[in-house]
Amino acid sequence: MAPRLLVFGDSLSFHGPDGPLAADDARLWPNIAADALGGGSVDLVAGFGWTARDAWWSLIGDPRVWADLHHADAVVLAVGSMDTLPSPLPTYLRTGLRYLRPDPLRRVVRKAYLAAQPRLAIALRGRPVVLPSKLTVQYLDTAVGALRTLRPELPVFGMLPSVHRSDSYGRVHTARAGAAAAIAAWGRRADVPLLDLGAVVGDHVLSGRGNPDGMHWGWEGHAAVGAEMARLMAPVLRSAAT
Numbered sequence: 483m484a485p486r487l488l489v490f491g492d493s494l495s496f497h498g499p500d501g502p503l504a505a506d507d508a509r510l511w512p513n514i515a516a517d518a519l520g521g522g523s524v525d526l527v528a529g530f531g532w533t534a535r536d537a538w539w540s541l542i543g544d545p546r547v548w549a550d551l552h553h554a555d556a557v558v559l560a561v562g563s564m565d566t567l568p569s570p571l572p573t574y575l576r577t578g579l580r581y582l583r584p585d586p587l588r589r590v591v592r593k594a595y596l597a598a599q600p601r602l603a604i605a606l607r608g609r610p611v612v613l614p615s616k617l618t619v620q621y622l623d624t625a626v627g628a629l630r631t632l633r634p635e636l637p638v639f640g641m642l643p644s645v646h647r648s649d650s651y652g653r654v655h656t657a658r659a660g661a662a663a664a665i666a667a668w669g670r671r672a673d674v675p676l677l678d679l680g681a682v683v684g685d686h687v688l689s690g691r692g693n694p695d696g697m698h699w700g701w702e703g704h705a706a707v708g709a710e711m712a713r714l715m716a717p718v719l720r721s722a723a724t
Contacts, residue, residue: 484522485719487512488547488554490537490625491528492564494644494679499693499700502530509701512558514708519716525550531577533565533613534621541625556637556719557629558711559622563644563679565613566661568651570602571595573612600652608656615661619668626672637718639711640669644679645687648696675714682710 489495489512496502496510503510505526508517516522527540527547537559540547551557569576579595582588613621626638642662647653662680669676686692686703693699699707 483555483723484520485516485555486553487516487519487522487524487556487558488550489524489526489528489558489560490532490540491526491558491560492532492536493528493530494563494698495526495528495560497693497698498704499698509704511699511704511708511711512560514705515711515715518709518712519719522555525554528560531564531612532561534559534561534618534625535613537561538621538625541628551629551632551636554633554636555722556639556715558715559625559638559640559674562618562622562641562661562665565611565615565618566643566655566657567612567646568599568603568606568608568654568657569610569612570606571599596650600650603652603654608651608654611657611661615657615664618661619664622665622674623668623672626674635722637715637722638674639715639718640665640674640676642666642676642678642680644697645684646697647688647690650695650697653696675718677707677711677714679707682706 495512496505498509512524512526516524529536579588579592582591622640629636629638642665643658646655666676683699683703683706686699691700692703
């Protein structure tokens with residue numbers, strides 16, 4: 483049976499080498515993974531900069547997700563990468579910029595924010611981060627607990643954070659190693675199989691073969707992640723089907 487996947491993701495789930503794309507683009511990793519799993523389909527719930535907290539908020543607050551859960555054969559919590567990025571200025575400031583008025587003021591403040599972010603990321607050595615690893619694990623664990631309460635038989639998968647060489651963050655990523663270790667330990671405790679994005683796309687990103695922004699992936703990266711995610715999921719889905 484062709485599986486239906488419910489994927490909670492950040493922009494790595496829908497951003498290609500030249501920019502963001504519609505969720506049904508066949509070159510994106512969720513669709514590659516689903517196709518490799520017998521021609522399956524994907525319901526993608528994602529947004530720019532989404533963290534584990536945003537995935538949890540979507541799970542409890544989006545009625546589309548509630549409907550999708552009735553039909554999903556597996557859930558992928560493809561979040562955690564953005565949690566590890568330097569956030570020297572408060573996240574609520576970044577997300578609130580769009581609400582500033584008048585427009586000229588918003589443009590000035592946004593320009594100042596973008597100029598300050600990489601400098602502060604370097605000066606503060608990547609601290610603080612968008613979401614501390616303790617909270618990332620807490621939100622992932624809460625989400626998995628809720629999913630298993632609603633659908634005890636539903637397989638759930640996750641990811642270890644990706645890497646970046648983004649000038650927007652001063653090419654600083656000091657928090658990744660600790661976050662990856664914390665999420666890996668949680669995955670073992672919670673019995674959630676995890677795909678190590680750093681191992682899969684690390685060379686692709688750090689060698690400059692991905693998106694020029696130094697964070698998102700080219701099609702080579704999407705193909706690799708899709709293939710490896712399908713390999714991770716296939717034996718679990720076969721076992722669940724028997």
